[in-house]
Amino acid sequence: MRSSRREFMKWSLVTGGAALVGGLGNLQPASAQSLPVCPLLPTVPPGLDPMPLAEGLPAHSPATTPWAVPLAIPPVLQQVSALNPLVNPDEHQMNKGFGYDPGPANELYQIDIKPGMHSFHPDLPTQDVWGYNGIVPGPTMVSRYGHPKIVRFQNQLPIDYVGFGVPETSTHNHNGHQESYSDGHPTEIVYSGQYRDHHYPIVYAGNDQREALGSLWYHDHRFDFTSQNVYRGLAGFHMMFDDIDSGNEQDPNPQALRLPSGAFDIPLIFSDKAFDSNGKLWFDPFNFDGFLGDKWCVNGKIQPYLKVARRKYRFRLLDAGPSRVYDFALSNGVMMTLIATDGNLLPAPVPVQAITMGVAQRRDIIIDFSAYPIGTEIILENRAEQKNGRMQTGKLLLPGSPVLKFIVDRDAVGAEQDFSQVPASLRAMPPMELAAAQTHQRTFSFERKSGAWAINGAFYDSTNPGFTVKQGQPEIWTLKNGGGGWVHPIHIHLEEFRILTRNGQLPAPEDQGRHDVVLLAPGEEVKIYIRFRDFTGKYVMHCHNTLHEDHAMMVRFDVVS
Amino acid sequence: MKRRAFLTSMGISLVQTVLATRAGLAGEPVAASSPASGPSAGRFPNVTLMTHDGAQVNFYQDLVKGKVVLINFMYATCTNSCPTFTANLARVQRLFGDRIGRDVFMYSISLDPEHDTPQVLQQYAKNYGIQPGWTFLTGSLADITTLRRRMGLRDPDPAIDNDKAQHIGVVLYGNERFDRWAACPALSEPSEIVKYVGWVEGTRQVPA
Numbered sequence: 001m002r003s004s005r006r007e008f009m010k011w012s013l014v015t016g017g018a019a020l021v022g023g024l025g026n027l028q029p030a031s032a033q034s035l036p037v038c039p040l041l042p043t044v045p046p047g048l049d050p051m052p053l054a055e056g057l058p059a060h061s062p063a064t065t066p067w068a069v070p071l072a073i074p075p076v077l078q079q080v081s082a083l084n085p086l087v088n089p090d091e092h093q094m095n096k097g098f099g100y101d102p103g104p105a106n107e108l109y110q111i112d113i114k115p116g117m118h119s120f121h122p123d124l125p126t127q128d129v130w131g132y133n134g135i136v137p138g139p140t141m142v143s144r145y146g147h148p149k150i151v152r153f154q155n156q157l158p159i160d161y162v163g164f165g166v167p168e169t170s171t172h173n174h175n176g177h178q179e180s181y182s183d184g185h186p187t188e189i190v191y192s193g194q195y196r197d198h199h200y201p202i203v204y205a206g207n208d209q210r211e212a213l214g215s216l217w218y219h220d221h222r223f224d225f226t227s228q229n230v231y232r233g234l235a236g237f238h239m240m241f242d243d244i245d246s247g248n249e250q251d252p253n254p255q256a257l258r259l260p261s262g263a264f265d266i267p268l269i270f271s272d273k274a275f276d277s278n279g280k281l282w283f284d285p286f287n288f289d290g291f292l293g294d295k296w297c298v299n300g301k302i303q304p305y306l307k308v309a310r311r312k313y314r315f316r317l318l319d320a321g322p323s324r325v326y327d328f329a330l331s332n333g334v335m336m337t338l339i340a341t342d343g344n345l346l347p348a349p350v351p352v353q354a355i356t357m358g359v360a361q362r363r364d365i366i367i368d369f370s371a372y373p374i375g376t377e378i379i380l381e382n383r384a385e386q387k388n389g390r391m392q393t394g395k396l397l398l399p400g401s402p403v404l405k406f407i408v409d410r411d412a413v414g415a416e417q418d419f420s421q422v423p424a425s426l427r428a429m430p431p432m433e434l435a436a437a438q439t440h441q442r443t444f445s446f447e448r449k450s451g452a453w454a455i456n457g458a459f460y461d462s463t464n465p466g467f468t469v470k471q472g473q474p475e476i477w478t479l480k481n482g483g484g485g486w487v488h489p490i491h492i493h494l495e496e497f498r499i500l501t502r503n504g505q506l507p508a509p510e511d512q513g514r515h516d517v518v519l520l521a522p523g524e525e526v527k528i529y530i531r532f533r534d535f536t537g538k539y540v541m542h543c544h545n546t547l548h549e550d551h552a553m554m555v556r557f558d559v560v561s
Numbered sequence: 562m563k564r565r566a567f568l569t570s571m572g573i574s575l576v577q578t579v580l581a582t583r584a585g586l587a588g589e590p591v592a593a594s595s596p597a598s599g600p601s602a603g604r605f606p607n608v609t610l611m612t613h614d615g616a617q618v619n620f621y622q623d624l625v626k627g628k629v630v631l632i633n634f635m636y637a638t639c640t641n642s643c644p645t646f647t648a649n650l651a652r653v654q655r656l657f658g659d660r661i662g663r664d665v666f667m668y669s670i671s672l673d674p675e676h677d678t679p680q681v682l683q684q685y686a687k688n689y690g691i692q693p694g695w696t697f698l699t700g701s702l703a704d705i706t707t708l709r710r711r712m713g714l715r716d717p718d719p720a721i722d723n724d725k726a727q728h729i730g731v732v733l734y735g736n737e738r739f740d741r742w743a744a745c746p747a748l749s750e751p752s753e754i755v756k757y758v759g760w761v762e763g764t765r766q767v768p769a
Binding site: 159160161162163164165166167168224225228284285286287288289388390449450451452454459461462463485550551552 | 600604642711712713714717718727729730731733735738739740741742743744745746747748749750753757760761763
């Protein structure tokens with residue numbers, strides 16, 4: 001392993017520049033000169049990890065051999081032919097899929113929330129986790145615009161379970177445009193033995209195709225226990241497609257983008273975890289600042305590898321928490337092509353050296369392996385040094401902590417032939433009605449208060465809305481980090497927003513997309529444009545550092561007609 | 562006599578603290594390996610404390626093990642926020658009624674143990690009309706520091722860490738039988754806090 005890495009470093013220094021222009025040149029012709037950045041990075045001995053101790057854990061988690069296990073790709077959730085008892089249409093706000101309109105009927109799905117046995121790594125014992133359908137991560141939901149669905153979430157967790165977590169759930173389809181009843185509201189709890197049907201109409205916000213969503217995730221949102229339940233395994237990915245982002249790289253439709261698709265479109269769910277001396281998953285329920293693990297998990301496996309063909313891949317990165325901020329880069333210093341932020345395609349691809357991600361943020365990237373000889377190994381590294389759950393130290397580690405290894409092991413031939421492309425323009429942005437928004441401004445300050453976390457001085461109150469918003473009214477919100485020592489990834493339910501300014505400055509290109517999470521650095525102030533169109537009811541805004549969220553940095557807001 | 566017993570216990574617990582400190586932030590090794598331990602033994606130091614009635618208790622073994630509990634930190638001379646927290650928790654106690662001391666136990670631990678003797682705490686409890694089942698606790702400063710830091714009331718900045726006023730706004734609640742723990746602001750609505758405790762009791766499949 002060491003020798004192949006050395007070989008690779010040598011190779012990339014000698015040939016990196018020319019080969020990469022060939023490989024990525026068609027993606028960003030305008031910025032080709034900025035592509036082949038191959039700084040002379042020091043090599044890291046395999047397995048050495050500068051990650052600090054998980055705060056509060058008596059010792060480091062037991063040693064695990066890196067790259068011992070392949071990346072697991074979660075199975076796609078399959079439809080069921082019927083749900084028994086029958087779905088009750090009266091529970092739902094939007095008629096779509098219930099036979100009242102000419103469109104397709106609801107696709108039916110069932111997810112059982114239950115314990116399962118899971119192996120994080122061959123060096124650790126197989127152990128019980130909680131999973132959607134008993135697996136970690138849960139099965140990947142796949143949706144297509146125009147095809148509404150009902151997902152029945154059935155809580156089968158044991159009420160007398162001993163260990164962190166609470167066997168009571170509320171499942172949130174993160175960034176889904178859905179009614180309040182199906183939103184996984186923090187206090188709309190499904191108890192063990194109960195189920196709840198969530199209706200996902202899979203419609204564009206405002207019926208505007210420019211509002212399409214692509215990379216979502218679903219996770220538990222049970223108030224006060226979100227951090228514990230998600231950490232125990234209750235998270236899964238959700239991909240959405242339409243005729244532009246169609247999931248078919250040979251799509252004859254001239255509108256179709258033909259991005260890397262199928263087996264070459266892979267969700268990467270990052271979560272850092274800690275294990276006790278017996279190798280069992282460990283969590284500190286008495287940590288209110290943010291929890292760090294000292295093991296890098298990708299799709300539920302510790303430091304996995306992925307064998308790749310010499311072609312383009314789409315990776316959908318998700319920081320699934322609990323608290324960590326990542327700064328991802330490739331070990332060979334080569335740029336990645338950012339195509340979507342928080343699951344929403346950008347107007348044009350943006351070449352990036354590194355990707356900073358706070359909890360719940362998603363970033364879709366293209367990596368082109370076609371220029372690399374077979375045998376090449378590239379490591380996805382986290383360069384952000386972080387020593388406690390509050391925020392990064394600010395120091396960039398070179399090399400970073402090794403998280404995931406790509407091994408180029410074959411040519412892309414036959415069924416793997418690369419028909420994909422990364423067009424220079426992706427999806428147009430919807431217009432903003434800024435003039436109408438100017439007169440509806442609000443300010444929210446996210447602050448520490450008496451050892452817990454507050455928004456505008458108030459703790460989460462499930463029974464009373466902190467404010468109400470008129471349906472359809474464009475607004476401008478100012479989100480302020482009121483403290484000096486913390487970052488807050490702020491998430492707003494129902495519809496995503498646009499960043500107008502960050503600290504008074506226009507946002508960087510990668511900040512100019514549609515977002516449902518914005519990371520507020522200490523003292524930062526971000527102005528956003530937001531509008532809620534299709535549903536009324538109660539929703540929440542909260543910090544997605546799940547320890548802050550659980551300790552009351554959340555506000556209920558009601559959308560009213 | 563009570564005072565002497567208290568000082569003796571402080572001496573013993575100082576030794577325990579030194580040993581625990583040497584073992585790092587580890588859970589009390591004795592408690593963790595003892596067959597009499599419950600599922601949360603590793604999470605709580607089993608330090609020796611004194612109640613406001615003057616009784617000597619081992620924190621984990623006597624107060625937490627096998628119980629549903631609410632735990633917060635306070636100090637008697639606090640004129641800033643403690644009074645509102647204590648008053649709010651007194652409303653929580655009233656809502657629970659006679660379940661406090663039977664199904665649910667409340668503990669308030671002094672962050673100023675050198676001043677807050679059992680007698681001071683007894684007077685404090687009396688001033689707030691605290692009913693039986695809610696115990697105020699004191700001990701050695703070292704033990705209490707260990708206790709509060711293990712229970713999340715800590716700060717990487719030593720100045721803030723030593724500032725009593727920074728820590729007192731959180732109530733821990735949990736059920737030791739299930740190792741099920743969470744926390745909420747001490748100023749949460751009393752009826753909400755009662756509801757939260759119901760979440761960890763795990764006595765019902767679906768809400769009544």
